[in-house]
Amino acid sequence: DTAVSQTPKYLVTQMGNDKSIKCEQNLGHDTMYWYKQDSKKFLKIMFSYNNKELIINETVPNRFSPKSPDKAHLNLHINSLELGDSAVYFCASSPGQGVNIQYFGAGTRLSVL
């Protein structure tokens, strides 16, 4: 009964491919997030959705497109993968946009060759 689950856990792919990472939360939360953690372990927010609506969209290449079919899911699609996209991607959720703790998924380690 994992609270925030991401799939896959590991993803190895060639440059130029298109891939997706899925995220689901069973906590009934309204807000979901995607973070990228680079090789220096620095976490940066990419996107945030509240009730299926985009509320944060940082300076991320438009090859990255989040999709939220319902408030329990926030998937990340990446087109034309580049070497610099290699990182660990974390999904998180919180009850709302206020002063709420975020619950993180286990992360997806993406390696682009």
Next chain:
Amino acid sequence: KNEVEQSPQNLTAQEGEFITINCSYSVGISALHWLQQHPGGGIVSLFMLSSGKKKHGRLIATINIQEKHSSLHITASHPRDSAVYICAVRFVNTGNQFYFGTGTSLTVIP
């Protein structure tokens, strides 16, 4: 400019020592979040603060709004506390986004 700084960057302690990790930020915030990232990569939320002090087990988090500073304390440290501790703040001028510090890597030696 919105900045978050953590110190120290790396910390090694003997088992049983009292540990303090610091987080400073540049402008006013609405919330501050302490997280723990395990050696395996998993991230766990520890505390969310907007004022005062919170305690959970051996962990204590404090925040001084006037000084723009927060500390995370670990009492009676244990090797299983070895992890990266990350501070994240939500600035009042940036809506809902949290800005993350670069983390403090803690190693507790038996």
